[in-house]
Amino acid sequence: MEPTKFTHQPELSLIDVRKRKEEVGGSAAESEDNVMSKSVRAPTDPVLTQPGLGTTSTTITTITQTGGDWSSSLFDACGDKTTCILGALVPCCLDLSLAHQFGECLCLPLLPGSTFAMRVGIRERYKIQGSVCEDWTTVYCCYPLAVCQMIREMRRRMKTQTYHVATTLQCS
Numbered sequence: 369m370e371p372t373k374f375t376h377q378p379e380l381s382l383i384d385v386r387k388r389k390e391e392v393g394g395s396a397a398e399s400e401d402n403v404m405s406k407s408v409r410a411p412t413d414p415v416l417t418q419p420g421l422g423t424t425s426t427t428i429t430t431i432t433q434t435g436g437d438w439s440s441s442l443f444d445a446c447g448d449k450t451t452c453i454l455g456a457l458v459p460c461c462l463d464l465s466l467a468h469q470f471g472e473c474l475c476l477p478l479l480p481g482s483t484f485a486m487r488v489g490i491r492e493r494y495k496i497q498g499s500v501c502e503d504w505t506t507v508y509c510c511y512p513l514a515v516c517q518m519i520r521e522m523r524r525r526m527k528t529q530t531y532h533v534a535t536t537l538q539c540s
Contacts, residue, residue, distance in 0.1 A: 435495045438517060439524045442506060445516045448523075455516035462515045469522045483507050483515060490518055494525050 445452045454462045463477040466486060476482045484507045491498050506514045 435497075437497055438521055440517060440520045442510060442513050442517050444520075445513055448516075448520055451516050451519050455512045455519075459512040459515050462512075462519060466515060466519055466522065469519070469526070483511070483518075487514060487518055490521060494521070496521075 440447055445455060451462065460477065463483055464474055467474055467476045467482070470486050470489065472486070476486070484504055487503045487507055488500060490496070491503060506517075
């Protein structure tokens with residue numbers, strides 16, 4: 369909303385109008401009614417707010433499934449055929465997809481330890497039970513299976529998020 373700008377000009381008296389007419393070259397003999405009809409009166413009270421219906425407030429509520437254990441087992445890779453094939457053949461591409469879903473830069477999987485960091489991040493974000501030691505062991509001993517599990521987890525958790533937008537209008 370742009371700020372309201374206003375200027376305040378004092379009302380012109382009949383004497384001021386006559387003086388201005390004489391300065392400009394007009395005749396001072398004009399009738400007073402004609403002079404008054406040409407003078408413009410400025411409002412005395414400036415407008416501080418724009419007219420409107422009232423104020424609007426928006427509420428956004430996010431409901432996310434949190435807590436518990438991983439939604440699928442580490443060895444449940446064949447539950448999603450596409451993820452299973454990508455995890456077996458090109459787990460690095462699956463890692464790129466995971467970084468994108470997690471909201472990170474696509475260059476993140478190129479850094480050493482990034483998959484481990486994302487696994488810890490997923491576990492912390494969704495309050496999944498486990499420890500850093502378990503995450504490290506899973507990522508470094510079963511890398512393709514760990515990436516598949518993390519992709520499945522992100523897909524399932526992101527589907528359960530619900531956004532509710534409510535707009536209320538308060539009349540003033």
